[in-house]
Amino acid sequence: YGKFLVICSIPFFFVCARFVLIHSRITGAYRNRNNHLVNEFIQVGLQYTWAVGLLISAVLAILAPQLAGAIWEMPTNIINMLQKGSFLILPALMIVFLSIVHMAQNRRLECFITLGITAVLYIILCNVLFTKNASIEGLLTAALISLYVGMVLMTVITVFMYCKNIEYISIFILPLFCISISGLVIILISKLLSPHIGNTICFII
DSSP: OOOHHHHHHHHHHHHHHHHHHHHEEEEEEHHHTOOOHHHHHHHHHHHHHHHHHHHHHHHHHHHHHHHHHHHHHHOOHHHHHHHHTTTTTHHHHHHHHHHHHHHHHHHHHHHHHHHHHHHOOOOOOOOIISSSSSSSHHHHHHHHHHHHHHHHHHHHHHHHHSSSSSHIIIIHHHHHHHHHHHHHHHHHHHHHHHHHHOOOHHOOO
């Protein structure tokens, strides 16, 4: 379980490190009262976070058998944990980025409300739905549901408050299409190479 958390957290913190630059640029544009530039930076950050989060989640989910085979000798429960846990990265990244957007403009209330709803929903799901099946997979399912609800809420609030004339196709639809194609290519390559070169080398490739 510890190795699983480390594997999922490494790409998460690596992407979060890029948010420092985005935060400084949004803060600078906000102090100069340049709303057009603030809107531009938010849309660029949204596209970057959405695309990178999708790519990391897809790669880890698709290559979960190879990664599990390389580290844990491929137990089934670890594969399921990696496949579910990989999709925690996308909403977590989106929530962190959108929280930075609000904090950079001194709007903390929206962050606290959304994070509070996410935390309460997670507690309810853990205590009501998964009381009889208190497994790690049940907790991961509760975390997935609550984080995606929080991501949608914060995205809607951010777009409504800041983003005028947002380009939905280039920000959300186009990255989703491109990463879907990339995912199919990764699946094909992993199926062809994994039996011949082993799990570790296949994952690295």
